[in-house]
Structure formats: structure tokens, C-alpha cells
Amino acid sequence: MDWYVVLLACLGLLILAVAWLPAYLRRLPLSLPIICVGFGYALFSAPGAGAGPDLLDHPHLTERLTELVVIVSLMGAGLRLNRDVGRRRWMTAWRLLAVTMPLTIVAVALLGWWALGLAPATAMLLGAVLAPTDPVLASEVQVGPPDEADEDEVRFGLTSESGLNDGLAFPFVNLAIAMAASGAAPGMWTLEWLAVDVAWKTAAGIAVGALAGQGLSWAIFRWIDEAGDSLVALGITFLAYGLAELAQGYGFLAVFVAALTLRRWERTHHYRAELHVFAEQVERMLMMVLLVVFGGAVAGGLLAPLTWPGALVGLALLLVLRPAAGLAGLAGSGRPLRERLAISFFGIRGVGSVYYLSHAFNQGKFEAEADALFALVGFIVLVSILLHGMTAAPVMRHLAAIRRRG
DSSP: OOHHHHHHHHHHHHHHHHHHHHHHHTTTTOOHHHHHHHHHHHHHHSTTOOSOOOGGGSHHHHHHHHHHHHHHHHHHHHHHOOSOOOTTTTHHHHHIIIIIHHHHHHHHHHHHHHHSOOOHHHHHHHHHHTSSOOSSSOGGGSOOSTTOSOOOHHHHHHHHHHHHHHHHTHHHHHHHHHHHHHOSSOSHHHHHIIIIIIIIHHHHHHHHHHHHHHHHHHHHHHSTTTSOOTTHHHHHHHHHHHHHHHTTSOHHHHHHHHHHHHHHHOTTOHHHHHHHHHHHHHHHHHHHHHHHHHHHHHHTTTTTTOOHHHHHHHHHIIIIIHHHHHHHHHTTSOOOHHHHHHHHHOOOOOHHHHHHHHHHHTTTSOGGGHHHHHHHHHHHHHHHHHHHHHHHHHHHHHHHHHHHHO
């Protein structure tokens, strides 16, 4: 059998599924990520398919592919948000970033150290990579396309959180790398981490994103006839990311801020919607490829090193730690309890966690625990895809029905 031809046929089937399935899945307890992972698992489990892909055999490729998916997703998330950035209008996002995210990092790190016996640096890494809400796999609970009246507080909170905390997790990942390289005890590296990884890289990412978004917005909407190609969305994404990284800033933050800036420039122009549609289509294609590979990796034994204590830690994160941290962050916000519960529960873990983990491994400090950590993170991502994918549509429909009645 010519496996190249089979692969092309399967790829065509998946592309059609990506294009057609989302509309049909809205009424079902299923999601596109579930189907992609299941397809990848079945494909690489078939007789004669060979060994499934091993993410650890190609850590640099894993890092770059997941990085690409995340930055395209961040551009789409920023283009969807309608609210201008402000202290009160974005209060849900600020609470999730300032309270929920640090609480999740600390809780997971302590649990990893106590229950799994991880070294302090490794425990910190585990907390950091599992803290962000993923922008790639959370489409079912995010706001709709630009100008759609679908920006309720739950969708807005999860979209804005996923857009910002995928960049703000980087200082904590770098903290784990610094701890592994220099020892867990505070020293001069602590001051360097605060000055460079926290202050400079965060400020540089935000500044470059704002400047790039402002400059490119001016160019696009002044010369719209010449700049009307939707491919511009990718150009903005890659340019903002590249400039921020060259400035030693956080590229994830730059892309999201650039998208928000572009979104604010011309709210009523049809070109914004065109940019969003193109970015969403590219994101789906990349997500499809990555999740099929992930399903193949599961079929190939990705979860084999997982232990029962590790599985319990993963379930504790999804079912206890994130919901509790979310409720703590939203306490006193004035939002109805049902909304706070939904935001707290749908802290979806996914592609961003795999990116941060592979990035840390490529620094050469965590090789001894690579198999166990990848198995644990892979398990959490898989359970999140299944759990949140099956519950997102029914929960969001229920909340929408309550809002209509109210």
C-alpha cells in the first residue's frame, strides 16, 4: 500500500472535516479537537502504520510547531475581542491573571513537589507550563467573530485570559530554567530574573506589539485597496512576533497586543472580519495537524511513563485546583455564581503547555525527567480535550438560555 497516497486522502478528509464539522458539532457533546485526536490515534494504531510520532525524539520541531499554532491563535483571539482595554471593562481578565494564574502555579508546583517528589525547579516548571488557559483548544468557549453579539462575560473572560496568560507564563517557565541552572536557593540570578524575564521582556513584548499594531493598522486602513489580502493576518502575526523576539521581549504578548491594537483602529471595517476568518482557518489547519500528531503520539506510547500519582495530580488540576483558583480570583467580582463556575471550570490546557514544556527541555536542564513530565502533561491535555470538549457546548447553551430568559 502506498502510504503517501493514503496520507493525502486522510489529509483531504480532515480538511473537509475542519471546514464542515464545527457547525454540526455545536449541538453535540463533541468538539473538533476530540475528533482530530481520535483520528490520529486510529490512524497510527492501524496495522502496518508503524510507530506513532515521538514528540521527545524531535523536541525542537515540537517546540516550533506548537509555537506557530499558538501565535496564530493569539492573533485570532485578539481580533475577536470587542472591548477596549480598561481597568473595569477587563476586570475579569485582570483577576484571572493576578490571582488565578499565580495560585494555580503555586498549587501545582507544591503538589508536584509533595505528591510526585519532583525537584523544586521541576515542580516550578510543571506549575508554569500547566497554568495558562490555552487559546488554541478553547474556541468553543471563546467569543465569536468580530461584530457578533456573542461577547458575554464568560466568553470574554476566557478569551482575554487565554490571550494574555500564554505570554505571562513565560517568566515562570524561565524561573524554573534559572532554578535548574543555578540552584533553587535565591541569589544573583533572582535579581536578573526579576529585571530581565519579568520586567524587560514583558514591557518589550507589550510595547513592540502596540507599536507594530499601530503602524500596521495605519498602513492597512489607509491603503485598504492595496492591502486587502487576508494573508496580511499572517504577516502581522509573524512580524509582531519576530520584532518582539529580536527586542528580547515576549513574542506571544506582542502578537496578542498587536491584534488588540488592530481591532481598535477601525471597528466597523469589513476587512477586520476578513483578517479574522483567514487567521481562524489557518489556526484550524495547524491545530488539525498538531492534534493528529498528538493522537498518534498517544497511540505510540506517550502516556506509558505515566504513574497513578501523576494521573491523580492531573485530575486534581483540572477538577479541583483550577476551579478553586478561578473562584478565588473572581470572588467579589459581582458576577453570578454560574458565570464564575463556568469561567473557573473551563481552564483548558493544551498546545501552550506542550510548547512551554518542549521549550524548557530544549534548554538542556530537565532531560532526566522528560519522559515522565511529557506523559503527565500529555495526559492532562488529553483529559482536558475530552472533558472540556464534551461539556463546553451544553454549558454555553445553558448559560445563553438563562441570559435570554433574564
